[in-house]
Amino acid sequence: MEEVVCRTEDLQPGEMMESRFGKHEIVVCRASDGHYYAFLNRCIHQGAPLSKGKLCGAPEPTDNLGEYKFERDGDILRCPWHGREFDIRNKGCMLANEKFKIKNFKVMEKNDEVIVYK
Amino acid sequence: MTNPKLHLIDTDIHERVQYSQLLPYLPQPYRRYIEDCSWIQEKHMPFTQPAVAGVDRADAVVPDGRPAGSDLPFMQSQLLDEIGHEFGILTGALDPSPSSMHGWYEMATALASAYNDWQIEHWLEKDERLYGSVHIAAQDPQGAVKEIERVGSHKKMVQILLPIDDKLWGDPYYHPIFEAAEKHDLMIGMHHNEPPVHYGKWPRYFIEWHTLIPVAHMTMVTNMVFNGVFEKFPKLKMMMIEGGFTYVPFLMRKMDQQYRDLRHEVPWIKRMPSDIIRKHICFTTQPLEEMTKKEFLQTFEHMGTDEIVSFSTDYPHWDYDSPYEALPKGLDEGLQRKLFSENARNFYPKLPQLKEEE
Ligand code: FES
Numbered sequence: 001m002e003e004v005v006c007r008t009e010d011l012q013p014g015e016m017m018e019s020r021f022g023k024h025e026i027v028v029c030r031a032s033d034g035h036y037y038a039f040l041n042r043c044i045h046q047g048a049p050l051s052k053g054k055l056c057g058a059p060e061p062t063d064n065l066g067e068y069k070f071e072r073d074g075d076i077l078r079c080p081w082h083g084r085e086f087d088i089r090n091k092g093c094m095l096a097n098e099k100f101k102i103k104n105f106k107v108m109e110k111n112d113e114v115i116v117y118k
Numbered sequence: 119m120t121n122p123k124l125h126l127i128d129t130d131i132h133e134r135v136q137y138s139q140l141l142p143y144l145p146q147p148y149r150r151y152i153e154d155c156s157w158i159q160e161k162h163m164p165f166t167q168p169a170v171a172g173v174d175r176a177d178a179v180v181p182d183g184r185p186a187g188s189d190l191p192f193m194q195s196q197l198l199d200e201i202g203h204e205f206g207i208l209t210g211a212l213d214p215s216p217s218s219m220h221g222w223y224e225m226a227t228a229l230a231s232a233y234n235d236w237q238i239e240h241w242l243e244k245d246e247r248l249y250g251s252v253h254i255a256a257q258d259p260q261g262a263v264k265e266i267e268r269v270g271s272h273k274k275m276v277q278i279l280l281p282i283d284d285k286l287w288g289d290p291y292y293h294p295i296f297e298a299a300e301k302h303d304l305m306i307g308m309h310h311n312e313p314p315v316h317y318g319k320w321p322r323y324f325i326e327w328h329t330l331i332p333v334a335h336m337t338m339v340t341n342m343v344f345n346g347v348f349e350k351f352p353k354l355k356m357m358m359i360e361g362g363f364t365y366v367p368f369l370m371r372k373m374d375q376q377y378r379d380l381r382h383e384v385p386w387i388k389r390m391p392s393d394i395i396r397k398h399i400c401f402t403t404q405p406l407e408e409m410t411k412k413e414f415l416q417t418f419e420h421m422g423t424d425e426i427v428s429f430s431t432d433y434p435h436w437d438y439d440s441p442y443e444a445l446p447k448g449l450d451e452g453l454q455r456k457l458f459s460e461n462a463r464n465f466y467p468k469l470p471q472l473k474e475e476e
Contacts, residue, residue, distance in 0.1 A: 045443075046438075046439065046440045046443035046444055047440060047442070047443045048175075048177070049177060052176050052177035053170050053176055054170040054176065056170070078169075078170045079170075080169075080170060080171070080175055080176030080177045081169070081175050081176075081177075081436060081437075081438055082169065082436065082437060083168065083169035083170055083436065
Protein backbone atom coordinates (compact mmCIF):
# COMPACT_ATOMS: atom_id res chain seq x y z
CA MET A 1 0.00 0.00 0.00
CA GLU A 2 1.26 3.48 -0.81
CA GLU A 3 -0.29 6.87 -0.63
CA VAL A 4 0.68 10.44 -1.48
CA VAL A 5 0.57 12.34 1.80
CA CYS A 6 1.69 15.78 0.61
CA ARG A 7 3.70 17.52 -2.08
CA THR A 8 7.37 18.19 -1.51
CA GLU A 9 6.82 21.95 -1.71
CA ASP A 10 4.22 21.82 1.08
CA LEU A 11 6.96 21.72 3.70
CA GLN A 12 10.18 23.63 4.21
CA PRO A 13 12.94 22.07 6.34
CA GLY A 14 11.84 22.28 9.97
CA GLU A 15 8.12 22.24 9.16
CA MET A 16 5.47 19.60 9.69
CA MET A 17 1.85 19.00 8.76
CA GLU A 18 -1.00 16.65 9.43
CA SER A 19 -2.02 14.14 6.78
CA ARG A 20 -3.57 10.69 6.42
CA PHE A 21 -2.21 7.31 5.49
CA GLY A 22 -5.05 4.86 5.08
CA LYS A 23 -6.99 4.97 8.30
CA HIS A 24 -4.09 6.51 10.19
CA GLU A 25 -3.77 10.17 11.09
CA ILE A 26 -0.14 10.97 10.56
CA VAL A 27 2.27 13.86 10.91
CA VAL A 28 4.68 14.47 8.06
CA CYS A 29 7.89 16.26 9.05
CA ARG A 30 10.65 17.71 6.94
CA ALA A 31 13.96 17.58 8.75
CA SER A 32 16.84 20.03 8.54
CA ASP A 33 18.51 17.81 5.88
CA GLY A 34 15.48 18.29 3.62
CA HIS A 35 14.24 14.72 3.97
CA TYR A 36 10.70 13.77 4.89
CA TYR A 37 9.62 11.60 7.81
CA ALA A 38 6.18 10.39 8.81
CA PHE A 39 4.78 9.28 12.14
CA LEU A 40 1.47 8.35 13.65
CA ASN A 41 0.03 11.64 14.86
CA ARG A 42 -0.43 10.39 18.38
CA CYS A 43 2.02 10.60 21.22
CA ILE A 44 2.88 7.28 22.85
CA HIS A 45 2.56 8.84 26.29
CA GLN A 46 -1.04 10.05 26.53
CA GLY A 47 -2.09 10.35 22.92
CA ALA A 48 -1.60 14.07 22.20
CA PRO A 49 -1.69 15.15 18.54
CA LEU A 50 2.02 15.54 17.77
CA SER A 51 1.42 17.89 14.87
CA LYS A 52 0.32 20.53 17.40
CA GLY A 53 3.72 20.37 19.09
CA LYS A 54 6.91 21.81 17.80
CA LEU A 55 9.57 20.69 15.39
CA CYS A 56 12.61 22.18 17.02
CA GLY A 57 16.06 21.32 18.27
CA ALA A 58 17.29 20.05 21.60
CA PRO A 59 20.15 20.64 23.97
CA GLU A 60 22.70 17.89 23.37
CA PRO A 61 23.64 15.66 26.28
CA THR A 62 26.74 17.14 27.84
CA ASP A 63 29.26 16.39 30.56
CA ASN A 64 29.30 20.01 31.65
CA LEU A 65 26.67 21.19 34.09
CA GLY A 66 25.15 24.44 32.94
CA GLU A 67 26.06 23.98 29.28
CA TYR A 68 23.30 24.21 26.67
CA LYS A 69 24.33 23.19 23.18
CA PHE A 70 21.12 23.57 21.22
CA GLU A 71 21.54 21.38 18.14
CA ARG A 72 19.58 19.58 15.48
CA ASP A 73 17.11 22.41 14.96
CA GLY A 74 14.22 21.05 12.93
CA ASP A 75 14.93 17.41 13.76
CA ILE A 76 13.30 17.02 17.14
CA LEU A 77 9.55 16.67 17.45
CA ARG A 78 8.31 17.82 20.85
CA CYS A 79 4.85 16.80 22.02
CA PRO A 80 2.35 19.65 22.59
CA TRP A 81 1.41 18.39 26.03
CA HIS A 82 4.20 17.11 28.26
CA GLY A 83 6.93 18.08 25.85
CA ARG A 84 8.63 14.73 25.37
CA GLU A 85 11.24 14.90 22.64
CA PHE A 86 11.36 12.51 19.70
CA ASP A 87 14.19 12.34 17.18
CA ILE A 88 12.60 12.24 13.75
CA ARG A 89 15.86 11.22 12.04
CA ASN A 90 16.34 8.33 14.43
CA LYS A 91 13.05 6.44 13.91
CA GLY A 92 11.23 8.72 16.33
CA CYS A 93 13.15 7.56 19.41
CA MET A 94 12.50 9.45 22.63
CA LEU A 95 15.56 11.43 23.72
CA ALA A 96 15.09 10.69 27.40
CA ASN A 97 14.85 6.95 26.80
CA GLU A 98 15.61 5.47 23.41
CA LYS A 99 13.69 2.31 24.20
CA PHE A 100 10.51 4.22 23.43
CA LYS A 101 9.60 5.64 20.06
CA ILE A 102 6.64 7.09 18.24
CA LYS A 103 5.33 4.91 15.43
CA ASN A 104 7.09 5.72 12.18
CA PHE A 105 6.16 5.01 8.56
CA LYS A 106 8.34 4.47 5.51
CA VAL A 107 8.57 7.50 3.27
CA MET A 108 9.85 8.13 -0.27
CA GLU A 109 9.88 11.12 -2.57
CA LYS A 110 8.83 10.75 -6.19
CA ASN A 111 8.10 13.51 -8.71
CA ASP A 112 7.47 16.29 -6.21
CA GLU A 113 5.31 14.00 -4.11
CA VAL A 114 5.87 12.62 -0.66
CA ILE A 115 4.69 9.04 -0.46
CA VAL A 116 4.15 6.89 2.57
CA TYR A 117 4.18 3.14 1.97
CA LYS A 118 4.04 -0.18 3.77
CA MET B 119 -22.85 14.96 25.30
CA THR B 120 -21.93 13.47 28.66
CA ASN B 121 -19.99 10.27 28.30
CA PRO B 122 -22.27 7.90 30.22
CA LYS B 123 -19.52 5.46 30.91
CA LEU B 124 -17.13 7.96 32.39
CA HIS B 125 -19.51 10.35 34.21
CA LEU B 126 -16.39 12.43 34.61
CA ILE B 127 -16.29 15.07 37.29
CA ASP B 128 -13.08 16.89 36.51
CA THR B 129 -11.78 18.50 39.68
CA ASP B 130 -9.27 20.89 38.16
CA ILE B 131 -9.99 23.04 35.11
CA HIS B 132 -8.29 26.38 34.70
CA GLU B 133 -10.29 29.16 33.17
CA ARG B 134 -8.22 32.24 32.46
CA VAL B 135 -9.16 35.88 32.72
CA GLN B 136 -7.46 38.73 30.98
CA TYR B 137 -7.14 41.75 33.21
CA SER B 138 -9.11 43.90 30.79
CA GLN B 139 -12.09 41.58 31.27
CA LEU B 140 -12.17 42.37 34.98
CA LEU B 141 -12.53 46.11 34.44
CA PRO B 142 -16.35 46.17 34.18
CA TYR B 143 -16.53 44.46 37.57
CA LEU B 144 -13.97 46.62 39.35
CA PRO B 145 -14.95 49.83 41.10
CA GLN B 146 -12.74 52.90 41.08
CA PRO B 147 -10.05 53.58 42.04
CA TYR B 148 -8.97 49.98 41.42
CA ARG B 149 -10.04 49.98 37.78
CA ARG B 150 -7.86 52.99 37.15
CA TYR B 151 -4.72 51.21 38.35
CA ILE B 152 -5.20 48.56 35.69
CA GLU B 153 -6.42 50.90 32.97
CA ASP B 154 -4.02 53.79 33.49
CA CYS B 155 -1.08 52.21 35.27
CA SER B 156 -1.00 48.72 33.67
CA TRP B 157 -1.20 47.09 37.06
CA ILE B 158 -0.69 43.32 37.10
CA GLN B 159 -0.07 41.08 40.04
CA GLU B 160 3.54 40.44 40.92
CA LYS B 161 4.80 37.00 39.93
CA HIS B 162 8.01 35.36 40.90
CA MET B 163 8.58 32.23 38.87
CA PRO B 164 11.77 32.63 36.85
CA PHE B 165 10.79 29.88 34.42
CA THR B 166 8.47 29.92 31.43
CA GLN B 167 9.99 27.03 29.58
CA PRO B 168 8.55 23.77 30.81
CA ALA B 169 6.84 22.71 27.61
CA VAL B 170 6.67 23.81 24.01
CA ALA B 171 4.13 26.58 24.72
CA GLY B 172 5.23 27.53 28.22
CA VAL B 173 2.90 26.28 30.93
CA ASP B 174 -0.01 25.51 28.61
CA ARG B 175 -0.83 22.69 26.25
CA ALA B 176 0.37 23.94 22.88
CA ASP B 177 -2.91 22.84 21.28
CA ALA B 178 -5.02 24.65 23.86
CA VAL B 179 -4.12 28.15 22.72
CA VAL B 180 -7.35 29.64 21.37
CA PRO B 181 -7.22 29.58 17.55
CA ASP B 182 -7.45 33.40 17.43
CA GLY B 183 -4.31 33.62 19.55
CA ARG B 184 -5.83 34.32 22.96
CA PRO B 185 -4.26 32.41 25.86
CA ALA B 186 -5.28 28.86 26.66
CA GLY B 187 -8.34 28.62 28.89
CA SER B 188 -9.70 32.06 28.04
CA ASP B 189 -12.51 31.04 25.70
CA LEU B 190 -15.52 28.96 26.77
CA PRO B 191 -16.61 27.71 23.32
CA PHE B 192 -13.09 26.48 22.60
CA MET B 193 -12.88 24.82 26.01
CA GLN B 194 -16.22 23.17 25.34
CA SER B 195 -15.13 21.71 22.04
CA GLN B 196 -11.63 20.70 23.10
CA LEU B 197 -12.41 19.42 26.58
CA LEU B 198 -16.00 19.24 27.84
CA ASP B 199 -17.66 17.88 24.67
CA GLU B 200 -14.66 15.95 23.46
CA ILE B 201 -14.20 14.03 26.71
CA GLY B 202 -17.85 14.05 27.68
CA HIS B 203 -17.59 15.69 31.07
CA GLU B 204 -20.49 15.45 33.44
CA PHE B 205 -19.17 18.31 35.55
CA GLY B 206 -16.01 20.36 35.75
CA ILE B 207 -14.78 22.41 38.69
CA LEU B 208 -13.16 25.69 37.72
CA THR B 209 -10.08 26.55 39.73
CA GLY B 210 -8.93 29.80 38.14
CA ALA B 211 -5.55 30.51 36.64
CA LEU B 212 -4.14 31.92 39.87
CA ASP B 213 -3.49 35.09 37.95
CA PRO B 214 -4.68 37.14 39.60
CA SER B 215 -4.41 35.20 42.83
CA PRO B 216 -5.72 37.68 45.39
CA SER B 217 -4.73 35.59 48.40
CA SER B 218 -1.12 35.52 47.21
CA MET B 219 -0.70 39.30 47.12
CA HIS B 220 1.84 40.61 49.58
CA GLY B 221 0.45 44.05 50.13
CA TRP B 222 -2.47 46.26 49.20
CA TYR B 223 -5.15 43.97 50.57
CA GLU B 224 -7.86 46.36 49.45
CA MET B 225 -6.90 45.77 45.82
CA ALA B 226 -6.77 42.03 46.47
CA THR B 227 -10.28 42.04 47.93
CA ALA B 228 -11.65 44.11 45.04
CA LEU B 229 -10.01 41.77 42.53
CA ALA B 230 -11.49 38.72 44.19
CA SER B 231 -15.00 40.19 43.93
CA ALA B 232 -14.49 41.20 40.32
CA TYR B 233 -13.17 37.76 39.51
CA ASN B 234 -16.14 36.02 41.09
CA ASP B 235 -18.63 38.18 39.21
CA TRP B 236 -16.79 37.56 35.94
CA GLN B 237 -16.61 33.82 36.61
CA ILE B 238 -20.31 33.58 37.40
CA GLU B 239 -21.40 35.58 34.40
CA HIS B 240 -19.08 34.17 31.76
CA TRP B 241 -18.64 30.56 32.84
CA LEU B 242 -20.95 29.26 35.54
CA GLU B 243 -24.08 30.72 34.01
CA LYS B 244 -23.04 29.82 30.46
CA ASP B 245 -22.42 26.10 30.80
CA GLU B 246 -24.41 23.91 33.11
CA ARG B 247 -21.52 21.47 33.51
CA LEU B 248 -19.22 24.05 35.08
CA TYR B 249 -19.02 24.69 38.81
CA GLY B 250 -16.90 27.34 40.42
CA SER B 251 -14.53 28.35 43.17
CA VAL B 252 -15.02 31.44 45.29
CA HIS B 253 -11.93 33.61 45.08
CA ILE B 254 -11.10 35.60 48.19
CA ALA B 255 -8.29 37.70 49.58
CA ALA B 256 -7.66 35.51 52.59
CA GLN B 257 -4.97 37.71 54.10
CA ASP B 258 -7.86 39.96 55.10
CA PRO B 259 -10.16 37.38 56.74
CA GLN B 260 -12.95 39.88 57.43
CA GLY B 261 -13.03 41.01 53.80
CA ALA B 262 -12.85 37.38 52.73
CA VAL B 263 -15.83 36.46 54.87
CA LYS B 264 -17.82 39.33 53.37
CA GLU B 265 -17.08 38.01 49.90
CA ILE B 266 -18.06 34.48 50.89
CA GLU B 267 -21.34 35.88 52.25
CA ARG B 268 -21.86 37.76 48.99
CA VAL B 269 -21.34 34.97 46.45
CA GLY B 270 -20.95 31.77 48.48
CA SER B 271 -24.61 30.88 48.24
CA HIS B 272 -24.55 30.93 44.45
CA LYS B 273 -25.73 27.46 43.57
CA LYS B 274 -22.76 26.74 41.36
CA MET B 275 -20.05 27.79 43.77
CA VAL B 276 -18.77 24.61 45.40
CA GLN B 277 -15.58 25.62 47.15
CA ILE B 278 -13.37 28.43 48.34
CA LEU B 279 -10.03 28.60 46.62
CA LEU B 280 -6.89 29.13 48.66
CA PRO B 281 -3.45 29.14 47.10
CA ILE B 282 -0.65 27.07 48.48
CA ASP B 283 2.00 29.71 48.46
CA ASP B 284 3.82 31.30 51.38
CA LYS B 285 1.04 31.46 53.98
CA LEU B 286 -0.15 28.64 56.20
CA TRP B 287 -3.94 28.81 56.25
CA GLY B 288 -4.47 26.59 59.29
CA ASP B 289 -3.52 29.49 61.59
CA PRO B 290 -6.49 30.47 63.78
CA TYR B 291 -6.24 33.97 62.29
CA TYR B 292 -7.87 32.55 59.13
CA HIS B 293 -10.51 30.43 60.85
CA PRO B 294 -13.35 32.89 60.17
CA ILE B 295 -12.96 31.84 56.54
CA PHE B 296 -13.55 28.21 57.41
CA GLU B 297 -16.50 29.12 59.57
CA ALA B 298 -18.08 30.96 56.64
CA ALA B 299 -17.26 28.07 54.32
CA GLU B 300 -18.95 25.57 56.57
CA LYS B 301 -21.99 27.77 56.87
CA HIS B 302 -22.45 27.79 53.08
CA ASP B 303 -21.63 24.13 52.41
CA LEU B 304 -18.50 25.24 50.60
CA MET B 305 -15.43 23.07 50.71
CA ILE B 306 -11.86 24.35 50.61
CA GLY B 307 -9.94 23.89 47.38
CA MET B 308 -6.20 24.27 47.81
CA HIS B 309 -4.13 24.70 44.71
CA HIS B 310 -0.49 25.68 44.66
CA ASN B 311 0.39 28.99 43.18
CA GLU B 312 4.13 29.54 43.30
CA PRO B 313 5.05 27.87 46.56
CA PRO B 314 8.58 28.46 47.73
CA VAL B 315 9.40 24.83 48.34
CA HIS B 316 13.14 25.41 48.22
CA TYR B 317 13.81 27.05 51.57
CA GLY B 318 11.82 30.09 50.55
CA LYS B 319 13.63 30.47 47.25
CA TRP B 320 13.66 29.09 43.74
CA PRO B 321 15.88 26.24 42.67
CA ARG B 322 18.01 26.56 39.56
CA TYR B 323 15.72 24.45 37.43
CA PHE B 324 12.01 24.15 36.87
CA ILE B 325 12.31 20.38 37.02
CA GLU B 326 13.46 20.60 40.63
CA TRP B 327 10.61 22.88 41.61
CA HIS B 328 7.96 20.91 39.76
CA THR B 329 9.18 17.60 41.17
CA LEU B 330 8.72 18.87 44.70
CA ILE B 331 5.37 20.64 44.53
CA PRO B 332 3.91 17.79 46.60
CA VAL B 333 6.16 19.02 49.42
CA ALA B 334 4.15 22.23 49.50
CA HIS B 335 0.95 20.20 49.59
CA MET B 336 2.27 18.08 52.45
CA THR B 337 3.17 21.23 54.33
CA MET B 338 -0.38 22.47 54.00
CA VAL B 339 -2.09 19.18 54.91
CA THR B 340 0.10 18.93 58.01
CA ASN B 341 -0.64 22.52 58.93
CA MET B 342 -4.41 22.29 58.49
CA VAL B 343 -4.68 19.02 60.41
CA PHE B 344 -2.49 19.94 63.41
CA ASN B 345 -3.96 23.42 63.67
CA GLY B 346 -7.23 21.69 64.40
CA VAL B 347 -9.23 23.08 61.50
CA PHE B 348 -11.11 19.82 60.98
CA GLU B 349 -11.76 19.29 64.66
CA LYS B 350 -13.20 22.77 64.93
CA PHE B 351 -15.23 22.61 61.69
CA PRO B 352 -16.47 19.05 61.45
CA LYS B 353 -18.37 19.53 58.18
CA LEU B 354 -15.42 21.10 56.40
CA LYS B 355 -13.47 19.20 53.76
CA MET B 356 -10.48 20.14 51.69
CA MET B 357 -9.56 19.22 48.12
CA MET B 358 -5.80 19.19 47.52
CA ILE B 359 -5.54 20.11 43.87
CA GLU B 360 -2.68 19.28 41.54
CA GLY B 361 -0.27 17.77 43.97
CA GLY B 362 -1.11 14.19 43.06
CA PHE B 363 -1.79 11.62 45.78
CA THR B 364 1.13 9.23 45.86
CA TYR B 365 2.69 11.12 48.76
CA VAL B 366 -0.31 10.49 50.96
CA PRO B 367 0.60 7.04 52.35
CA PHE B 368 3.94 8.39 53.54
CA LEU B 369 2.38 11.47 55.10
CA MET B 370 -0.34 9.50 56.89
CA ARG B 371 2.18 7.15 58.47
CA LYS B 372 4.52 9.96 59.41
CA MET B 373 1.79 12.10 60.95
CA ASP B 374 0.37 9.18 62.91
CA GLN B 375 3.74 8.30 64.32
CA GLN B 376 4.43 11.92 65.24
CA TYR B 377 1.02 12.19 66.87
CA ARG B 378 1.66 9.17 69.05
CA ASP B 379 4.84 10.84 70.30
CA LEU B 380 3.82 14.48 70.40
CA ARG B 381 0.09 14.53 71.04
CA HIS B 382 0.71 16.61 74.18
CA GLU B 383 1.59 19.62 72.01
CA VAL B 384 -1.68 19.50 70.07
CA PRO B 385 -4.22 18.22 72.58
CA TRP B 386 -7.08 19.64 70.47
CA ILE B 387 -6.43 16.83 68.00
CA LYS B 388 -8.52 13.90 69.13
CA ARG B 389 -8.29 11.50 66.21
CA MET B 390 -5.38 9.90 64.47
CA PRO B 391 -4.18 12.28 61.75
CA SER B 392 -4.66 9.61 59.10
CA ASP B 393 -8.30 9.29 60.19
CA ILE B 394 -8.73 13.03 59.87
CA ILE B 395 -7.23 12.91 56.39
CA ARG B 396 -9.48 10.04 55.33
CA LYS B 397 -12.54 11.89 56.58
CA HIS B 398 -11.80 15.44 55.50
CA ILE B 399 -9.32 15.54 52.66
CA CYS B 400 -9.50 14.48 49.05
CA PHE B 401 -6.62 14.54 46.55
CA THR B 402 -6.76 15.12 42.83
CA THR B 403 -4.88 12.69 40.64
CA GLN B 404 -2.97 14.90 38.27
CA PRO B 405 -0.08 15.00 37.54
CA LEU B 406 -0.05 11.22 37.57
CA GLU B 407 3.21 9.39 37.57
CA GLU B 408 3.28 6.44 35.20
CA MET B 409 2.50 3.41 37.34
CA THR B 410 1.67 -0.20 36.80
CA LYS B 411 -1.77 -1.28 37.93
CA LYS B 412 -0.14 -3.06 40.85
CA GLU B 413 1.77 0.02 42.01
CA PHE B 414 -1.33 2.15 41.58
CA LEU B 415 -3.50 -0.18 43.68
CA GLN B 416 -0.83 -0.48 46.35
CA THR B 417 -1.05 3.25 46.94
CA PHE B 418 -4.72 2.93 47.84
CA GLU B 419 -3.99 -0.05 50.00
CA HIS B 420 -1.47 2.00 51.96
CA MET B 421 -3.93 4.87 52.27
CA GLY B 422 -6.55 2.50 53.64
CA THR B 423 -9.15 3.80 51.23
CA ASP B 424 -9.84 4.46 47.57
CA GLU B 425 -12.45 7.08 48.30
CA ILE B 426 -10.34 10.19 48.75
CA VAL B 427 -8.81 10.50 45.31
CA SER B 428 -10.52 12.21 42.45
CA PHE B 429 -9.58 12.50 38.81
CA SER B 430 -8.48 15.86 37.42
CA THR B 431 -7.20 16.92 34.03
CA ASP B 432 -5.65 20.30 34.85
CA TYR B 433 -6.76 21.48 31.42
CA PRO B 434 -5.34 23.53 29.69
CA HIS B 435 -1.94 23.21 31.29
CA TRP B 436 1.01 21.43 29.77
CA ASP B 437 0.89 18.61 32.30
CA TYR B 438 -2.75 17.81 31.50
CA ASP B 439 -3.82 14.23 32.18
CA SER B 440 -6.11 12.50 29.72
CA PRO B 441 -8.93 10.56 31.41
CA TYR B 442 -8.53 7.91 28.74
CA GLU B 443 -4.78 7.50 28.94
CA ALA B 444 -3.38 8.56 32.27
CA LEU B 445 -4.57 5.77 34.56
CA PRO B 446 -3.10 2.29 34.41
CA LYS B 447 -5.02 -0.03 32.11
CA GLY B 448 -7.37 -2.68 33.45
CA LEU B 449 -8.70 -0.99 36.60
CA ASP B 450 -12.01 -2.48 37.58
CA GLU B 451 -15.11 -0.50 36.82
CA GLY B 452 -16.02 0.18 40.43
CA LEU B 453 -12.70 1.86 41.10
CA GLN B 454 -12.88 3.84 37.88
CA ARG B 455 -16.32 5.09 38.85
CA LYS B 456 -15.00 6.23 42.22
CA LEU B 457 -12.02 8.04 40.73
CA PHE B 458 -13.87 9.61 37.82
CA SER B 459 -16.97 10.74 39.65
CA GLU B 460 -18.21 9.16 42.86
CA ASN B 461 -15.48 10.46 45.12
CA ALA B 462 -15.88 14.01 43.84
CA ARG B 463 -19.66 13.77 44.06
CA ASN B 464 -19.41 12.64 47.67
CA PHE B 465 -16.92 15.37 48.41
CA TYR B 466 -18.85 18.41 47.18
CA PRO B 467 -22.25 18.69 48.85
CA LYS B 468 -23.41 21.24 46.28
CA LEU B 469 -22.86 19.04 43.24
CA PRO B 470 -26.05 17.42 41.93
CA GLN B 471 -26.42 13.81 42.92
CA LEU B 472 -27.04 11.12 40.33
CA LYS B 473 -30.63 10.69 39.34
CA GLU B 474 -32.26 7.38 40.28
CA GLU B 475 -32.30 5.80 36.84
CA GLU B 476 -28.59 6.45 36.31
S1 FES C 1 1.17 13.00 25.55
FE1 FES C 1 3.02 13.43 24.56
S2 FES C 1 4.41 13.80 26.12
FE2 FES C 1 2.59 13.28 27.13
